[in-house]
Amino acid sequence: MKQPQEVDIAVLGAGAAGMATALFLAENFSVKPAAGSPPTICLLESAKKIGAKILVSGGGRCNLTHKIVTPNDFYGERNFIKKVLKALTVEKTVRWFSSLGIETKVEPTGKRFPVSNRAQTVLSAFLEKLAEANIPIFREHLVSAVNVVDEHFLVEHSSGSLRAKHLVLATGGCSLPKSGSNGHGLKIAQHLGHSVSDLLPALTPLVLQNSFGHGEIKGTSQEVSLSLFRDNKLQQRFSGPLLWTHFGVSGPVVLDISRHWNIAKQQDQTVRIEANFLPSYDDQKVTRWLTDSRTSGSSKFLKNILQEKLPKRFVALLLGRLGLPEDQRLAQLSKQKQKELLLSLLHLELPIVESRGWNVAEVTAGGVTLSEVNPTTMESKICPGLYFTGEILDVDGRLGGFNFQWAWSTAKVAAEAITQKWAASAKRG
Numbered sequence: 151m152k153q154p155q156e157v158d159i160a161v162l163g164a165g166a167a168g169m170a171t172a173l174f175l176a177e178n179f180s181v182k183p184a185a186g187s188p189p190t191i192c193l194l195e196s197a198k199k200i201g202a203k204i205l206v207s208g209g210g211r212c213n214l215t216h217k218i219v220t221p222n223d224f225y226g227e228r229n230f231i232k233k234v235l236k237a238l239t240v241e242k243t244v245r246w247f248s249s250l251g252i253e254t255k256v257e258p259t260g261k262r263f264p265v266s267n268r269a270q271t272v273l274s275a276f277l278e279k280l281a282e283a284n285i286p287i288f289r290e291h292l293v294s295a296v297n298v299v300d301e302h303f304l305v306e307h308s309s310g311s312l313r314a315k316h317l318v319l320a321t322g323g324c325s326l327p328k329s330g331s332n333g334h335g336l337k338i339a340q341h342l343g344h345s346v347s348d349l350l351p352a353l354t355p356l357v358l359q360n361s362f363g364h365g366e367i368k369g370t371s372q373e374v375s376l377s378l379f380r381d382n383k384l385q386q387r388f389s390g391p392l393l394w395t396h397f398g399v400s401g402p403v404v405l406d407i408s409r410h411w412n413i414a415k416q417q418d419q420t421v422r423i424e425a426n427f428l429p430s431y432d433d434q435k436v437t438r439w440l441t442d443s444r445t446s447g448s449s450k451f452l453k454n455i456l457q458e459k460l461p462k463r464f465v466a467l468l469l470g471r472l473g474l475p476e477d478q479r480l481a482q483l484s485k486q487k488q489k490e491l492l493l494s495l496l497h498l499e500l501p502i503v504e505s506r507g508w509n510v511a512e513v514t515a516g517g518v519t520l521s522e523v524n525p526t527t528m529e530s531k532i533c534p535g536l537y538f539t540g541e542i543l544d545v546d547g548r549l550g551g552f553n554f555q556w557a558w559s560t561a562k563v564a565a566e567a568i569t570q571k572w573a574a575s576a577k578r579g
Protein backbone atom coordinates (compact mmCIF):
# COMPACT_ATOMS: atom_id res chain seq x y z
CA MET A 151 0.00 0.00 0.00
CA LYS A 152 1.21 3.49 -0.85
CA GLN A 153 2.22 5.37 2.22
CA PRO A 154 -0.21 8.23 2.98
CA GLN A 155 0.96 11.71 3.93
CA GLU A 156 -2.15 12.42 5.96
CA VAL A 157 -4.35 10.12 8.11
CA ASP A 158 -7.06 10.67 10.68
CA ILE A 159 -5.60 8.31 13.27
CA ALA A 160 -1.97 7.22 13.45
CA VAL A 161 -1.02 4.46 15.88
CA LEU A 162 2.70 4.39 16.69
CA GLY A 163 3.87 0.85 17.47
CA ALA A 164 2.31 -2.36 16.18
CA GLY A 165 2.77 -4.43 19.33
CA ALA A 166 -0.07 -5.91 21.38
CA ALA A 167 -1.48 -2.54 22.44
CA GLY A 168 -1.12 -0.80 19.07
CA MET A 169 -2.72 -3.62 17.08
CA ALA A 170 -5.53 -4.01 19.64
CA THR A 171 -6.24 -0.26 19.49
CA ALA A 172 -6.51 -0.40 15.70
CA LEU A 173 -8.71 -3.53 15.86
CA PHE A 174 -11.13 -1.95 18.35
CA LEU A 175 -11.29 1.17 16.17
CA ALA A 176 -12.02 -0.97 13.12
CA GLU A 177 -14.84 -2.76 14.98
CA ASN A 178 -16.36 0.52 16.13
CA PHE A 179 -16.38 2.03 12.69
CA SER A 180 -17.80 -1.03 11.02
CA VAL A 181 -20.75 -1.37 13.42
CA LYS A 182 -21.56 2.14 14.58
CA PRO A 183 -23.18 4.25 11.90
CA ALA A 184 -23.41 7.09 14.45
CA ALA A 185 -19.68 7.39 14.20
CA GLY A 186 -20.03 8.93 10.76
CA SER A 187 -17.82 8.11 7.80
CA PRO A 188 -14.89 5.95 8.91
CA PRO A 189 -11.58 7.65 9.56
CA THR A 190 -8.35 6.62 7.88
CA ILE A 191 -6.12 4.67 10.25
CA CYS A 192 -2.58 3.35 10.00
CA LEU A 193 0.06 1.79 12.20
CA LEU A 194 3.73 2.77 12.05
CA GLU A 195 6.19 0.16 13.28
CA SER A 196 9.97 0.33 13.44
CA ALA A 197 10.55 -3.43 13.29
CA LYS A 198 10.66 -5.51 10.11
CA LYS A 199 8.94 -8.44 11.79
CA ILE A 200 5.59 -7.64 13.41
CA GLY A 201 4.62 -9.12 16.77
CA ALA A 202 8.00 -10.44 17.92
CA LYS A 203 7.03 -10.01 21.56
CA ILE A 204 3.66 -11.69 21.12
CA LEU A 205 5.41 -14.66 19.54
CA VAL A 206 7.88 -15.16 22.40
CA SER A 207 5.31 -14.52 25.11
CA GLY A 208 4.23 -17.22 27.52
CA GLY A 209 6.96 -19.55 26.25
CA GLY A 210 5.60 -19.23 22.68
CA ARG A 211 2.02 -19.86 23.84
CA CYS A 212 0.94 -16.24 24.67
CA ASN A 213 -0.53 -16.07 28.15
CA LEU A 214 -3.08 -13.49 27.02
CA THR A 215 -4.89 -12.88 30.31
CA HIS A 216 -5.65 -14.48 33.67
CA LYS A 217 -8.66 -16.23 35.21
CA ILE A 218 -9.19 -13.26 37.53
CA VAL A 219 -7.71 -9.81 37.05
CA THR A 220 -7.90 -7.10 39.71
CA PRO A 221 -6.05 -3.81 40.24
CA ASN A 222 -4.04 -5.59 42.95
CA ASP A 223 -2.27 -7.57 40.23
CA PHE A 224 -0.60 -4.37 39.02
CA TYR A 225 1.82 -1.74 40.26
CA GLY A 226 0.57 1.77 39.60
CA GLU A 227 -2.19 4.09 40.67
CA ARG A 228 -5.07 1.84 41.88
CA ASN A 229 -8.05 3.99 40.84
CA PHE A 230 -6.66 4.60 37.38
CA ILE A 231 -6.07 0.88 36.85
CA LYS A 232 -9.53 0.01 38.22
CA LYS A 233 -11.27 2.31 35.72
CA VAL A 234 -9.30 0.92 32.78
CA LEU A 235 -9.86 -2.74 33.71
CA LYS A 236 -13.59 -2.10 34.09
CA ALA A 237 -13.81 -1.01 30.46
CA LEU A 238 -12.59 -4.39 29.23
CA THR A 239 -12.98 -7.08 31.87
CA VAL A 240 -11.61 -10.62 31.55
CA GLU A 241 -15.05 -11.88 30.44
CA LYS A 242 -15.24 -9.26 27.71
CA THR A 243 -11.64 -9.99 26.72
CA VAL A 244 -12.40 -13.69 26.34
CA ARG A 245 -15.47 -12.86 24.21
CA TRP A 246 -13.39 -10.49 22.11
CA PHE A 247 -10.77 -13.14 21.43
CA SER A 248 -13.51 -15.59 20.57
CA SER A 249 -14.93 -13.06 18.08
CA LEU A 250 -11.48 -13.01 16.45
CA GLY A 251 -11.60 -16.79 16.15
CA ILE A 252 -9.30 -17.42 19.12
CA GLU A 253 -10.77 -19.76 21.73
CA THR A 254 -8.98 -19.72 25.06
CA LYS A 255 -8.55 -21.96 28.10
CA VAL A 256 -7.56 -21.45 31.73
CA GLU A 257 -4.76 -23.58 33.17
CA PRO A 258 -4.48 -24.64 36.84
CA THR A 259 -2.15 -21.67 37.51
CA GLY A 260 -4.99 -19.33 36.48
CA LYS A 261 -3.15 -18.30 33.29
CA ARG A 262 -5.28 -18.13 30.15
CA PHE A 263 -3.85 -19.26 26.79
CA PRO A 264 -5.19 -19.85 23.28
CA VAL A 265 -6.55 -23.40 23.00
CA SER A 266 -4.08 -23.90 20.13
CA ASN A 267 -1.19 -23.35 22.61
CA ARG A 268 0.38 -21.17 19.95
CA ALA A 269 1.11 -17.45 20.15
CA GLN A 270 1.11 -17.46 16.36
CA THR A 271 -2.69 -17.99 16.47
CA VAL A 272 -3.05 -14.60 18.17
CA LEU A 273 -0.68 -12.77 15.85
CA SER A 274 -2.18 -14.32 12.70
CA ALA A 275 -5.74 -13.39 13.76
CA PHE A 276 -4.69 -9.81 14.52
CA LEU A 277 -2.94 -9.40 11.16
CA GLU A 278 -5.81 -11.00 9.27
CA LYS A 279 -8.44 -8.75 10.88
CA LEU A 280 -6.35 -5.62 10.32
CA ALA A 281 -5.97 -6.54 6.66
CA GLU A 282 -9.74 -7.17 6.38
CA ALA A 283 -10.35 -3.71 7.87
CA ASN A 284 -7.87 -2.17 5.40
CA ILE A 285 -5.69 -0.84 8.19
CA PRO A 286 -2.10 -0.88 6.94
CA ILE A 287 0.97 -1.50 9.08
CA PHE A 288 3.97 0.38 7.75
CA ARG A 289 6.91 -1.77 8.81
CA GLU A 290 10.46 -0.48 9.17
CA HIS A 291 9.03 2.95 9.85
CA LEU A 292 10.99 4.16 12.84
CA VAL A 293 9.34 7.26 14.26
CA SER A 294 12.05 9.73 15.23
CA ALA A 295 9.97 12.74 16.28
CA VAL A 296 6.44 14.05 16.69
CA ASN A 297 5.49 17.71 16.79
CA VAL A 298 2.15 19.47 17.03
CA VAL A 299 1.64 21.76 14.04
CA ASP A 300 -1.73 23.49 13.33
CA GLU A 301 -3.64 21.17 15.68
CA HIS A 302 -2.25 18.13 13.88
CA PHE A 303 0.55 15.74 14.78
CA LEU A 304 3.47 15.86 12.40
CA VAL A 305 5.12 12.44 12.62
CA GLU A 306 8.69 12.19 11.31
CA HIS A 307 9.67 8.65 10.43
CA SER A 308 12.46 6.85 8.63
CA SER A 309 10.64 7.02 5.26
CA GLY A 310 9.31 10.57 5.43
CA SER A 311 6.58 12.24 7.43
CA LEU A 312 2.86 11.95 8.12
CA ARG A 313 0.17 14.29 9.43
CA ALA A 314 -2.45 12.88 11.79
CA LYS A 315 -5.44 14.34 13.64
CA HIS A 316 -5.26 11.77 16.44
CA LEU A 317 -2.16 10.02 17.64
CA VAL A 318 -1.92 6.85 19.73
CA LEU A 319 1.46 6.21 21.36
CA ALA A 320 1.70 2.44 21.77
CA THR A 321 5.45 2.14 21.57
CA GLY A 322 5.89 0.04 24.74
CA GLY A 323 8.67 0.49 27.28
CA CYS A 324 12.29 -0.66 27.23
CA SER A 325 11.96 -4.40 27.75
CA LEU A 326 13.41 -6.69 25.08
CA PRO A 327 14.91 -3.81 23.05
CA LYS A 328 15.82 -6.07 20.14
CA SER A 329 12.06 -6.41 19.48
CA GLY A 330 11.97 -2.65 18.72
CA SER A 331 10.79 -1.42 22.14
CA ASN A 332 13.82 0.58 23.13
CA GLY A 333 12.26 3.45 25.05
CA HIS A 334 12.25 5.91 22.15
CA GLY A 335 8.48 6.30 22.40
CA LEU A 336 8.91 7.55 25.96
CA LYS A 337 11.20 10.30 24.65
CA ILE A 338 8.48 11.25 22.17
CA ALA A 339 5.99 11.46 25.06
CA GLN A 340 8.41 13.70 26.97
CA HIS A 341 8.88 15.90 23.92
CA LEU A 342 5.09 16.31 23.79
CA GLY A 343 5.12 17.58 27.39
CA HIS A 344 4.75 14.42 29.47
CA SER A 345 6.81 13.33 32.42
CA VAL A 346 8.12 9.79 32.68
CA SER A 347 8.75 8.09 36.02
CA ASP A 348 11.97 6.15 36.73
CA LEU A 349 12.30 3.16 34.41
CA LEU A 350 13.44 -0.24 35.63
CA PRO A 351 13.40 -3.75 34.20
CA ALA A 352 10.78 -5.98 35.88
CA LEU A 353 10.02 -9.69 35.64
CA THR A 354 13.71 -10.51 35.18
CA PRO A 355 15.77 -13.55 36.19
CA LEU A 356 18.55 -12.93 38.74
CA VAL A 357 22.26 -13.72 38.44
CA LEU A 358 23.93 -15.50 41.39
CA GLN A 359 27.61 -15.62 42.40
CA ASN A 360 29.19 -18.49 40.48
CA SER A 361 30.61 -20.04 43.65
CA PHE A 362 27.07 -20.82 44.84
CA GLY A 363 27.08 -23.91 42.65
CA HIS A 364 23.73 -23.39 40.91
CA GLY A 365 25.30 -24.40 37.58
CA GLU A 366 25.41 -27.99 38.83
CA ILE A 367 21.64 -28.16 39.20
CA LYS A 368 20.55 -26.10 36.19
CA GLY A 369 17.16 -27.20 34.91
CA THR A 370 15.94 -28.20 38.38
CA SER A 371 12.68 -26.59 39.45
CA GLN A 372 11.18 -26.51 42.94
CA GLU A 373 8.53 -24.74 45.00
CA VAL A 374 9.99 -22.02 47.23
CA SER A 375 8.99 -18.97 49.15
CA LEU A 376 11.21 -15.90 48.67
CA SER A 377 11.35 -13.04 51.18
CA LEU A 378 12.86 -9.70 50.30
CA PHE A 379 14.34 -7.58 53.09
CA ARG A 380 15.18 -3.93 52.64
CA ASP A 381 17.37 -2.48 55.36
CA ASN A 382 16.64 -5.67 57.31
CA LYS A 383 12.87 -5.16 57.17
CA LEU A 384 10.68 -7.71 55.43
CA GLN A 385 9.11 -5.97 52.41
CA GLN A 386 7.82 -8.66 50.07
CA ARG A 387 7.13 -12.38 50.09
CA PHE A 388 6.32 -14.47 47.01
CA SER A 389 5.77 -18.21 46.69
CA GLY A 390 5.91 -20.37 43.58
CA PRO A 391 8.23 -22.35 41.33
CA LEU A 392 11.93 -21.41 41.18
CA LEU A 393 14.08 -22.60 38.30
CA TRP A 394 17.84 -23.04 38.72
CA THR A 395 19.75 -21.95 35.60
CA HIS A 396 23.37 -21.75 34.45
CA PHE A 397 23.51 -18.07 35.51
CA GLY A 398 21.38 -18.16 38.67
CA VAL A 399 17.65 -18.29 39.26
CA SER A 400 14.53 -17.78 37.18
CA GLY A 401 10.94 -19.05 37.23
CA PRO A 402 7.71 -17.29 38.24
CA VAL A 403 8.61 -16.55 41.87
CA VAL A 404 11.95 -15.00 40.91
CA LEU A 405 10.47 -12.92 38.09
CA ASP A 406 7.80 -11.56 40.43
CA ILE A 407 10.22 -10.54 43.18
CA SER A 408 12.88 -9.16 40.80
CA ARG A 409 11.03 -5.85 40.40
CA HIS A 410 11.46 -5.12 44.10
CA TRP A 411 15.12 -6.16 44.12
CA ASN A 412 15.80 -3.90 41.10
CA ILE A 413 14.10 -0.92 42.75
CA ALA A 414 15.94 -1.37 46.05
CA LYS A 415 19.26 -1.67 44.23
CA GLN A 416 18.56 1.46 42.19
CA GLN A 417 17.73 3.32 45.38
CA ASP A 418 20.98 2.06 46.87
CA GLN A 419 19.31 0.28 49.74
CA THR A 420 20.65 -2.77 51.47
CA VAL A 421 18.58 -5.56 50.02
CA ARG A 422 18.66 -9.32 50.39
CA ILE A 423 16.45 -12.20 49.33
CA GLU A 424 16.08 -15.25 51.55
CA ALA A 425 14.77 -18.53 50.19
CA ASN A 426 12.64 -21.01 52.08
CA PHE A 427 12.83 -24.35 50.25
CA LEU A 428 10.07 -25.87 52.38
CA PRO A 429 7.43 -23.13 52.06
CA SER A 430 4.88 -24.79 54.31
CA TYR A 431 7.47 -25.35 57.08
CA ASP A 432 8.82 -23.10 59.81
CA ASP A 433 11.83 -23.67 62.09
CA GLN A 434 9.80 -25.68 64.61
CA LYS A 435 8.18 -27.90 62.02
CA VAL A 436 11.53 -28.74 60.39
CA THR A 437 13.11 -29.50 63.78
CA ARG A 438 10.17 -31.78 64.60
CA TRP A 439 10.43 -33.50 61.21
CA LEU A 440 14.16 -34.17 61.65
CA THR A 441 13.66 -35.36 65.25
CA ASP A 442 10.85 -37.71 64.20
CA SER A 443 12.97 -39.06 61.33
CA ARG A 444 15.87 -39.60 63.75
CA THR A 445 13.73 -41.65 66.14
CA SER A 446 11.91 -43.61 63.46
CA GLY A 447 15.10 -44.87 61.83
CA SER A 448 18.42 -43.88 63.31
CA SER A 449 20.45 -45.45 60.50
CA LYS A 450 18.78 -43.36 57.78
CA PHE A 451 20.90 -41.37 55.37
CA LEU A 452 20.22 -37.64 55.64
CA LYS A 453 19.99 -37.31 51.86
CA ASN A 454 17.14 -39.85 51.69
CA ILE A 455 15.15 -37.97 54.31
CA LEU A 456 15.66 -34.62 52.55
CA GLN A 457 14.77 -36.18 49.20
CA GLU A 458 11.30 -36.96 50.57
CA LYS A 459 10.55 -33.26 50.23
CA LEU A 460 13.20 -31.77 47.95
CA PRO A 461 14.62 -32.49 44.45
CA LYS A 462 17.53 -34.94 44.48
CA ARG A 463 19.99 -32.61 42.75
CA PHE A 464 19.17 -29.76 45.10
CA VAL A 465 19.79 -32.04 48.11
CA ALA A 466 23.22 -32.95 46.70
CA LEU A 467 24.06 -29.26 46.29
CA LEU A 468 22.86 -28.49 49.80
CA LEU A 469 24.91 -31.26 51.43
CA GLY A 470 27.97 -30.18 49.44
CA ARG A 471 27.55 -26.55 50.54
CA LEU A 472 27.29 -27.70 54.18
CA GLY A 473 30.42 -29.81 53.80
CA LEU A 474 28.48 -33.01 54.56
CA PRO A 475 29.30 -36.32 52.84
CA GLU A 476 26.76 -38.06 50.65
CA ASP A 477 26.49 -40.91 53.14
CA GLN A 478 25.91 -38.66 56.16
CA ARG A 479 23.53 -40.38 58.56
CA LEU A 480 20.97 -38.25 60.32
CA ALA A 481 21.76 -39.91 63.65
CA GLN A 482 25.36 -38.73 63.42
CA LEU A 483 24.53 -35.16 62.43
CA SER A 484 25.98 -32.74 65.00
CA LYS A 485 23.75 -30.13 66.63
CA GLN A 486 25.75 -27.39 64.92
CA LYS A 487 25.32 -28.97 61.48
CA GLN A 488 21.59 -29.49 62.09
CA LYS A 489 21.32 -25.78 62.90
CA GLU A 490 23.17 -24.90 59.68
CA LEU A 491 20.94 -27.27 57.73
CA LEU A 492 17.82 -25.64 59.12
CA LEU A 493 19.12 -22.20 58.17
CA SER A 494 19.91 -23.39 54.65
CA LEU A 495 16.50 -24.94 54.23
CA LEU A 496 14.43 -22.04 55.52
CA HIS A 497 16.52 -18.87 55.42
CA LEU A 498 19.14 -19.22 52.71
CA GLU A 499 20.33 -15.86 51.45
CA LEU A 500 20.67 -15.98 47.68
CA PRO A 501 24.00 -14.36 46.66
CA ILE A 502 22.51 -12.11 43.96
CA VAL A 503 25.01 -10.24 41.82
CA GLU A 504 22.67 -8.49 39.41
CA SER A 505 19.42 -8.71 37.49
CA ARG A 506 19.57 -9.93 33.90
CA GLY A 507 18.31 -6.51 32.82
CA TRP A 508 16.42 -5.10 29.87
CA ASN A 509 17.48 -7.75 27.36
CA VAL A 510 15.34 -10.38 29.04
CA ALA A 511 12.93 -8.30 31.15
CA GLU A 512 9.31 -9.13 30.38
CA VAL A 513 8.05 -5.70 31.30
CA THR A 514 9.03 -2.13 32.19
CA ALA A 515 8.36 -0.71 35.63
CA GLY A 516 7.74 3.04 35.21
CA GLY A 517 6.53 5.02 32.22
CA VAL A 518 4.29 7.94 31.31
CA THR A 519 2.96 9.47 34.54
CA LEU A 520 -0.67 8.46 35.08
CA SER A 521 -1.79 11.75 36.59
CA GLU A 522 -1.22 13.33 33.15
CA VAL A 523 -3.59 10.89 31.39
CA ASN A 524 -7.38 10.62 31.62
CA PRO A 525 -8.26 7.04 32.67
CA THR A 526 -11.68 7.14 31.05
CA THR A 527 -10.27 8.04 27.62
CA MET A 528 -6.50 7.38 27.77
CA GLU A 529 -6.14 10.89 26.30
CA SER A 530 -3.31 13.11 27.41
CA LYS A 531 -4.33 15.92 29.75
CA ILE A 532 -1.42 17.92 28.35
CA CYS A 533 -1.64 17.39 24.61
CA PRO A 534 -5.21 17.01 23.23
CA GLY A 535 -5.62 14.31 20.59
CA LEU A 536 -2.72 12.25 21.99
CA TYR A 537 -3.57 8.83 23.49
CA PHE A 538 -1.50 6.19 25.27
CA THR A 539 -2.04 2.43 25.30
CA GLY A 540 -0.06 -0.48 26.79
CA GLU A 541 3.29 -0.72 28.47
CA ILE A 542 4.33 2.89 27.75
CA LEU A 543 2.26 3.91 30.78
CA ASP A 544 3.50 3.80 34.37
CA VAL A 545 1.77 0.48 35.11
CA ASP A 546 3.22 -3.01 35.19
CA GLY A 547 1.59 -6.28 36.08
CA ARG A 548 2.79 -9.33 37.89
CA LEU A 549 3.45 -12.54 35.98
CA GLY A 550 0.41 -14.36 34.63
CA GLY A 551 -1.15 -12.57 31.65
CA PHE A 552 -1.76 -9.24 33.38
CA ASN A 553 0.51 -7.17 31.13
CA PHE A 554 -1.36 -8.26 28.03
CA GLN A 555 -4.66 -7.56 29.80
CA TRP A 556 -3.36 -4.05 30.39
CA ALA A 557 -2.60 -3.71 26.67
CA TRP A 558 -6.10 -4.92 25.65
CA SER A 559 -7.97 -2.81 28.24
CA THR A 560 -6.11 0.43 27.55
CA ALA A 561 -6.61 -0.16 23.82
CA LYS A 562 -10.35 -0.57 24.34
CA VAL A 563 -10.62 2.64 26.37
CA ALA A 564 -8.65 4.68 23.84
CA ALA A 565 -10.56 3.27 20.85
CA GLU A 566 -13.94 4.07 22.46
CA ALA A 567 -12.86 7.62 23.25
CA ILE A 568 -11.45 8.29 19.78
CA THR A 569 -14.61 6.86 18.20
CA GLN A 570 -16.82 9.14 20.26
CA LYS A 571 -14.70 12.16 19.49
CA TRP A 572 -14.81 11.30 15.82
CA ALA A 573 -18.60 10.86 15.89
CA ALA A 574 -19.04 14.18 17.69
CA SER A 575 -16.91 16.04 15.18
CA ALA A 576 -18.72 14.30 12.26
CA LYS A 577 -22.06 15.48 13.71
CA ARG A 578 -20.80 19.05 13.94
CA GLY A 579 -19.97 18.69 10.26
Ligand SMILES: Cc1cc2nc3c(=O)[nH]c(=O)nc-3n(C[C@H](O)[C@H](O)[C@H](O)COP(=O)(O)OP(=O)(O)OC[C@H]3O[C@@H](n4cnc5c(N)ncnc54)[C@H](O)[C@@H]3O)c2cc1C
Pocket residue numbers: 162163164165166167168194195196197201203204206207208209212213214215291292293294320321322323325326329330331332333334335510511512513539540541542550551552553554555557
Ligand atom coordinates in the same frame (compact mmCIF):
# COMPACT_ATOMS: atom_id res chain seq x y z
C1 LIG B 1 9.84 -12.70 26.72
C2 LIG B 1 8.53 -12.05 27.10
C3 LIG B 1 7.44 -12.83 27.44
C4 LIG B 1 6.23 -12.22 27.82
N1 LIG B 1 5.17 -13.02 28.11
C5 LIG B 1 4.00 -12.45 28.48
C6 LIG B 1 2.85 -13.24 28.70
O1 LIG B 1 2.85 -14.45 28.46
N2 LIG B 1 1.72 -12.62 29.16
C7 LIG B 1 1.68 -11.25 29.36
O2 LIG B 1 0.64 -10.74 29.78
N3 LIG B 1 2.74 -10.48 29.08
C8 LIG B 1 3.87 -11.04 28.63
N4 LIG B 1 4.95 -10.24 28.33
C9 LIG B 1 4.77 -8.78 28.42
C10 LIG B 1 4.00 -8.28 27.19
O3 LIG B 1 4.55 -8.87 26.05
C11 LIG B 1 4.06 -6.76 27.08
O4 LIG B 1 3.66 -6.15 28.28
C12 LIG B 1 3.20 -6.27 25.93
O5 LIG B 1 3.64 -6.86 24.73
C13 LIG B 1 3.26 -4.76 25.82
O6 LIG B 1 2.59 -4.41 24.64
P1 LIG B 1 2.82 -2.96 23.99
O7 LIG B 1 2.15 -3.02 22.67
O8 LIG B 1 2.45 -1.92 24.95
O9 LIG B 1 4.38 -2.84 23.79
P2 LIG B 1 5.33 -3.69 22.82
O10 LIG B 1 4.85 -5.07 22.69
O11 LIG B 1 6.69 -3.47 23.33
O12 LIG B 1 5.13 -3.01 21.41
C14 LIG B 1 5.61 -1.74 21.10
C15 LIG B 1 5.88 -1.68 19.61
O13 LIG B 1 6.25 -0.35 19.26
C16 LIG B 1 7.33 -0.38 18.35
N5 LIG B 1 8.08 0.87 18.49
C17 LIG B 1 8.77 1.30 19.58
N6 LIG B 1 9.32 2.50 19.33
C18 LIG B 1 8.98 2.84 18.05
C19 LIG B 1 9.25 3.96 17.23
N7 LIG B 1 10.00 4.99 17.66
N8 LIG B 1 8.75 3.97 15.96
C20 LIG B 1 7.98 2.94 15.51
N9 LIG B 1 7.70 1.85 16.27
C21 LIG B 1 8.19 1.80 17.52
C22 LIG B 1 8.13 -1.60 18.78
O14 LIG B 1 8.93 -2.09 17.74
C23 LIG B 1 7.03 -2.58 19.20
O15 LIG B 1 6.63 -3.39 18.13
C24 LIG B 1 6.14 -10.80 27.90
C25 LIG B 1 7.22 -10.03 27.53
C26 LIG B 1 8.41 -10.63 27.13
C27 LIG B 1 9.58 -9.75 26.74
